[in-house]
Amino acid sequence: GDKNGTKFYGLRVFFPRVSEKKVEKQKQRIFFLRSFNHLTRMEKVRQASHAGSWYTDNPTKLSSDLEEWLRASGLTKSPHVRGVIAPHAGYSYSGRAAAYAFGNIDPTNISRIFLLGPSHHYYTPRCALSTATVYKTPIGDLPVDVEMIKEIRAMGKFEMMDLRVDEAEHSMEMHLPYLAKVFQGHNVKVVPILVGSVSAASEAMYGELLARYVDDPKNFFSVSSDFCHWGSRFNYVRYDKSHGPIHKSIEALDQMGMDIIETGDPDAFKKYLLEFDNTICGRHPISIFLHMLKHCSSKIKINFLRYEQSSQCQTMRDSSVSYASAAAKLES
16 A cells, blocks of 8 residues: 555555544444443342232332331231241232231341242242342332352352343332331342252252351341132132131141241141142242251241131132241340
8 A cells, every 4th residue: 555545456545534532432332332232231130020010100109008007917017027928929819928927027137138939830849049130110110139149159059040031020029118118218228049849858958058148247137928718619629627718728737837837846847738739839948948057057937927818718619728827036
């Protein structure tokens, strides 16, 4: 090439002179676009996919419903409450009962919430960690503790769940509005763990791995489960007539399970499930939590505070789901 242009295969091509100012502007634009792409890649949002169907997506209505239910529970917040077991049905069914779990929480010193929820649609024999960076709710978003997710993933026993799997599952989402409400104004992050169809040996293994986090008072645990799903549509119609009407038989069966959970013995709970096959959908998260409490240094006791049924079954054609709320409290 020479000062008159550059030769390409005998052709002379002229390049327009570009001012340094323009070059600098272009560089800044490219830098901005790259930064923006990097940020949007980093931010991975799990939408509140069940808002508008399982619970209201109107922030004002949702906030006032939660406030009313929490107030009606009449519970005193305790800094000794380190975890809850709470239902995950639509709020018109279990919202009121769930308040008896979440109403115990004193958010002051808590900065991290571990969520343990059963998988209803996605099969895995393991536990799966969320790939999202933020969990949305209509009343405020909850950031995911990405560093803690990395730490747990490094244990080599957990898989990562696809965002579509995450958004299809309701078991953890149904706890989020309550947590967003109770922790409003507090800096808190969530660690969502989807619990698959894990074996008894895996329940013990996961419980031992996660037990180390129980002793840190900044950590809190939200365990998601409904209780008995009764009726032919659930393929479960166990009925002990000695208790009277069907709903009383269901209550006695659930009560037996709750009593065993309160002893904190994961093996006794396993035995109960094998014998009665009660359709407690969060049996695996509850079992892992029991193993966590068994292997930690803190002495934590679970107490059930509320029990309800979606309807009272009278005939074999009826069906119902049971909801139970518990607090796991540090014993002094």
